[in-house]
Amino acid sequence: MDLEHSSYSELLDGKQPGQATAPDVTIVMPCLDEIQSLPHCISNALDCLALLQAELGMTGEIVIADNGSTDGSQALARELGARVVPVAQRGYGAALIGGCKAARGRYVVMGDCDGSYNFTEGVPMIDKLDEGFDLCMGNRFKGGIAPGAMPWKNRHIGNPGLSGVLNLLFRSGIGDAHCGLRAIRKDFFDRLDLSGSGMEFASEMVIKAALLKARITEVPATLSPDLRQRAPHLRPFRDGWRHLRYLFMLSPTWVFGVPALLALAASTIVFCVGLAHYFGIAAGPSFFGVSWSIVAGFLATLGHFGLIMAVATHFYGVQRGYRLLRPILKRNSGWLTLETMVGAGVALILAGGTGLVAISIGWGQGGFVALENPLLLILSATAGAIGAQNVLGGFMLAIIGGNNSQFTPMSALGE
Numbered sequence: 001m002d003l004e005h006s007s008y009s010e011l012l013d014g015k016q017p018g019q020a021t022a023p024d025v026t027i028v029m030p031c032l033d034e035i036q037s038l039p040h041c042i043s044n045a046l047d048c049l050a051l052l053q054a055e056l057g058m059t060g061e062i063v064i065a066d067n068g069s070t071d072g073s074q075a076l077a078r079e080l081g082a083r084v085v086p087v088a089q090r091g092y093g094a095a096l097i098g099g100c101k102a103a104r105g106r107y108v109v110m111g112d113c114d115g116s117y118n119f120t121e122g123v124p125m126i127d128k129l130d131e132g133f134d135l136c137m138g139n140r141f142k143g144g145i146a147p148g149a150m151p152w153k154n155r156h157i158g159n160p161g162l163s164g165v166l167n168l169l170f171r172s173g174i175g176d177a178h179c180g181l182r183a184i185r186k187d188f189f190d191r192l193d194l195s196g197s198g199m200e201f202a203s204e205m206v207i208k209a210a211l212l213k214a215r216i217t218e219v220p221a222t223l224s225p226d227l228r229q230r231a232p233h234l235r236p237f238r239d240g241w242r243h244l245r246y247l248f249m250l251s252p253t254w255v256f257g258v259p260a261l262l263a264l265a266a267s268t269i270v271f272c273v274g275l276a277h278y279f280g281i282a283a284g285p286s287f288f289g290v291s292w293s294i295v296a297g298f299l300a301t302l303g304h305f306g307l308i309m310a311v312a313t314h315f316y317g318v319q320r321g322y323r324l325l326r327p328i329l330k331r332n333s334g335w336l337t338l339e340t341m342v343g344a345g346v347a348l349i350l351a352g353g354t355g356l357v358a359i360s361i362g363w364g365q366g367g368f369v370a371l372e373n374p375l376l377l378i379l380s381a382t383a384g385a386i387g388a389q390n391v392l393g394g395f396m397l398a399i400i401g402g403n404n405s406q407f408t409p410m411s412a413l414g415e
Helices: 038-056 073-079 092-101 119-131 152-170 186-192 201-211 236-249 252-278 290-320 327-331 338-365 375-400
Strands: 025-031 060-066 083-086 107-110 135-139 182-185 216-220
Touching: 025 038, 025 092, 025 119, 038 060, 038 073, 038 119, 060 073, 060 092, 073 083, 083 092, 092 107, 092 186, 092 201, 107 119, 107 186, 119 135, 119 182, 119 216, 135 201, 152 201, 152 236, 182 186, 186 201, 201 216, 201 236, 236 252, 252 290, 252 375, 290 375, 338 375
Parallel strands: 025 060, 025 107, 060 083, 135 216
Antiparallel strands: 107 182, 135 182
C-alpha cells in the first residue's frame, strides 16, 4: 500500500480517533527528534494497517509517543495522519509506556521510529494475539539482520548474553528478548504495570510476562539499518548494564534466596563440625578452628537476613500484581504472620541471652580467664542476632503487606 493512495481515515473504516468505535489495533512508536525517519515509518505503519484490514478485518490507529521533540516531529506526524501523545518523562521505556497507555486498540504493536523495523511484520504478531497469546515478540536472529543494522558486539555478545541470562533466571523461552518490534494485548499490558523508563523496559515486559506465566510466543522479524543521520539514542554499555541490573532486581530468588541458602548451609556445616569436636563426638583435630566459627556466625546472620529479603521482595511482587505466589508459600501462609515471626525471634533472643548468661557465670567462676573455646559464645550471640533480625524482619514484612499481620496477600490466596 502506498501512503499517497490511501488515507489514515480510510484505514479506520471511516472512524476518526475519539469517535465511539475504537480501533482493534494501535501501532505505537516512541519519538524524539525523528523528523527524518517519520515519513517512512508512518507510511510503513499504514501498510501494516492495510494488511490488518485485508487479512484479519481489523481497523487500527497510529500513535506517536513524543518525548519532547524540538525538530517539528509532532506537526509532521499529525500531518501524516498519526495521533501524537506527548510524554514528559524522558526515556525509551517512558515514551512507550505513555503511548501504550493512550492506545485505544485492544492489541498494541510497538516498534522503533527509526526505520529499522518493518511494521508489516506485526500482522502475524496480531494474528498470534488473536489466537489467545498475551505477548508476541519478534526474533531478529530468525528473521534476519541486514549488514550494518546491529553492531558486532550487540549481535554476538550483548543481545545473546542478556537473553540467555533472562531465560536462565525467568525461563521465558524467548530467543530475542530485546527485539523492539513486539505486540501485546492492551489489557495484559495494563496488568503488567511497567515502570522502566529506559531501554530496560524491553527486558521488564518479558520478565513480568514470564513471572505471570503468560502465553508468550515469537515470530521472525527483520532488522534494517536505521534511517537517521545522527547517533542512535542507544548506549550499549550503559543500556546493557541497565538491562542486567533489572534482571536481578526482578529475581529475588537469585539475588537473595540462593546466596542466603548457600551461606546458611556453609555455617551449619562449620557449626556442626565444631560442636562435634567440642563435645567429644568427633576425635582428632578439628578441620575448622575458632576463626571459622566466627565466620560461620557471620554467614548464618547474613543468610537469615537474605531469606527475609527474598520473602519480602517476593511478596512485594505478588502484591504489585506482576508475580505469582510460590506454592510453598501459599501452603504455609498460615504460619507467615507477624506473630509467628516475633514469637520465633523472641525465643531465639531468650535462648541466646540464656546462653550468654550461662557462659558469663562459668567465665566468672574460672577467674575471668579468656575462654579456651568461644564456640558456645559465638552460637549464643548468633542466635540472639538472628532473633533480633526475625522480629525486625517481621515488622518489615507486615509493613510491605499493607500494615497487615498476615504477610501473604489475600488476593494471592483467592480470598
